[in-house]
Amino acid sequence: MISRRQILYLTAILSAWSPFAIFKGFAATGDKSNDNRSSLLISLLKEAYWAEKIANRHYDEYCQKALSENYPNIAYLFSALSISEKIHANNYKVLIESLGSKINANEIHVTIGNTKKNLRVAAIKELEKINDFYPRIIRELSSESHDQSVINCMYSWKSHQQHEKIITSIKRYSGLFFSPLASKIENMDLNYHVCEICGSTINEPPKNPCEICNYPASHYKELDRLIQKISYN
Secondary structure, X not given: OOOXXXXXXXXXXXXXXXXXXXXXXXXXXXOOOHHHHHHHHHHHHHHHHHHHHHHHHHHHHHHHHHHHOOOHHHHHHHHHHHHHHHHHHHHHHHHHHHOOOOOOOOOOOOOOOOHHHHHHHHHHHHHHHHHHHHHHHHHHHOOOOOHHHHXXXXXXXXXXXXXXXXXXXXXXXXXXXXXXXXXXXXOOOOOOEEEOOOOOEEOOOOOOOXXXXXOOHHHEEEOXXXXXXXOOO
């Protein structure tokens, strides 16, 4: 019987590969040495790590901005997404270190606007990861013979699809008259839960195993409504 882990891996490969990329991927597999594969593997994992770390930092700042503008529910959303991104980054960090490499310190420049603008930017960035970034990373990882890297990227990719849907559902209120319409958001009963394994983000108590990684529902953690600044460690 094929396991869910194997299904995730195969889905990732089929989703990311074009016919040309399939040919290229198989052709490249026999040409690379183990050292070259390890070098590319680590490079791709670090690229994914920094993409998630930057997103984590931006969502944290978006959260603080929303709080300052008296949008606690939107801040709550940004906080949930920040935690999800941090889980993605930590997953990559574990893999990178398991391969004998380290992540060097790197300054992160954060650009924030008002909450209305931050919602629009967040939606754009999520779509970039869904449509471009992770399909490319998964495609390039496919020839590296490291299943867990592809699976972790698949977790991130699926999680970002959740993020985009959540943001889009909120962003529809961010039109010309954002302030009065945003009050509708603040009257919503939001209750975010984030899976500590894959970063899956849902707005209701989980009743079933995680829809992304299939780990038991006990791995979902409810996000405290008392939002505090998130650690960058």
